[in-house]
Amino acid sequence: MAKIIVLLKQVPDLVEDLEVDASGKALDRSDIKFKLNEFDDHALEEAILLKESGSADEVVAMAVDGDDVDKMLFTALAKGADRAVKLTGGNPVDSHQMGKAFSNALGSEGYDLVFTGVQSVDDRDGQLGPIVASYMNKPCVSVVSGVFVSGGTVVVHKEYSAGIMGEFEVDLPAVLGIQAAKQSPRYAPVSKIRQVQRTASLGESGMGDLGPGGGSSVANMAPPEKGAGAEMLDNVEDLMDVLKDKGAL
């Protein structure tokens, strides 16, 4: 039976308008909403599914401290994680420092599998899964959309292009960058999250030494330059004209 630790991270909600702050190098964080990285949500779902099917006996959600992180971790508990651990005492500035924080904590926690989302919209210096694996010196497979645990190994399906997948057998312990769970991530009703908030508590662990980071920093951030862009149409009549003109009608 496997113990799975799922690394969770918040990212800006892209539904909101994004703006650059006064430094010209980072997002203006005052007005943006954060949400759980959607691939992390899949990683959590896959872990919970493995527990429900009897392939795992413990699922631990882990996240670096920050705004609304408590709520994110209580939500993970409401969805079916057994425990949640918040890493405190630091402020990782990039994927590498976040990877250090997680690998420091993972060392004392112990695990068979570490799941995390395959990528995130802000991981400019690299993807968390293989970075953590490299720090821990553990095998890693990214872009995974199927996980099957058996004994001391796990069989994974790694997505290539055009719907082709590679099947790999991986010795445990291992780190997997999850692209998609076997089913859509479940929803936790607010009432259940509130109930969990009243009855459960979050574990805490120190981040330890975060190291020097990924060795690069942003010199400039800006919305992409608009090319000629799309010709905007005002109404369906104009749209019909385009469709006719382009041979779609």
Place this chain on the structure above:
Amino acid sequence: MGDVFVITEHLKGEFQDITFEMLGKAKEMATASDGQCVAVAFGSMNEKAGELGAADSVISIGGNDDYNPESYAAAVQSLVSAKSPSLILVGSTSMGMDIANTVATALDMPNISYCSDISAGSGGFSYTSSMYGGKMNTVTNVDSPAVAMVLAGAFNADAGRMTGSPTVEDFSADFGAGKVRFKRLIEPEDADVDITQSDILVAVGRGIGSKDDIELAEELAEVLDADLACSRPLVDAGWMPKARQVGKSGLKVKPKVYIALGISGAPEHIEGMKSSSTIIAINTDKNAPIFDVAHYGMTKDLFDVVEELVEELE
């Protein structure tokens, strides 16, 4: 500065487009930095070194023809340690994600994700990354050797697709501890329709909101004699079959007309459809990156537009 390495990608005995896209850019960067453009080939792909004519030389790293996240990354790591290139281009792809991160982290080199452009500066290179689902670009300047993960479709493959007879050097690489073992390739199930052959595609994205509402897009597809396609989230949600997915892990399509309904246009999706002859995007978010590649756009509610359009056409 030094040499520019391209980590080639192959599948089923063929170099993938990303290989040639990177080679073209690598050649340009090598020239700008007085270095050589070197292609790194795995397994028996050295037999096809003639296709890598854009490179000054090819390093044949050996190993199995079947990709393996552990052994390929270990091999590249041992090669980079030995040769100290100034720039290593790796695809921002399924295979590249394993290799780039593992090598860069293990060797303490900066790794820059989602590169849509790279330029040579006085002491190093400048990398433009497409971040936040394509809504922001960041520029990162690095004066030391670095790994760059190149977005598919960012550079022109034709610039790197040339035959020739580059010198081929064998390198004896370390292939790791054998903790990851390749078992087999899994081919996609036969699809009821091949959307890469469709003249007209109606593609739905997250903006469609619910599975039941896909029906409306189906109606539009029917009156236009088009096929229905979708972006990744709808496949993950189980609303649409994988065979209908356009994008990075799905299919690359280039129909005469591509109608994107409620698709924001993340780089992973755009990679699969930007070669369409005419792209029409309908999305309420006026800042959605899909409008950067679309030829025509509407920011109205997609349900209003599609309903009216279906009525008119019927």
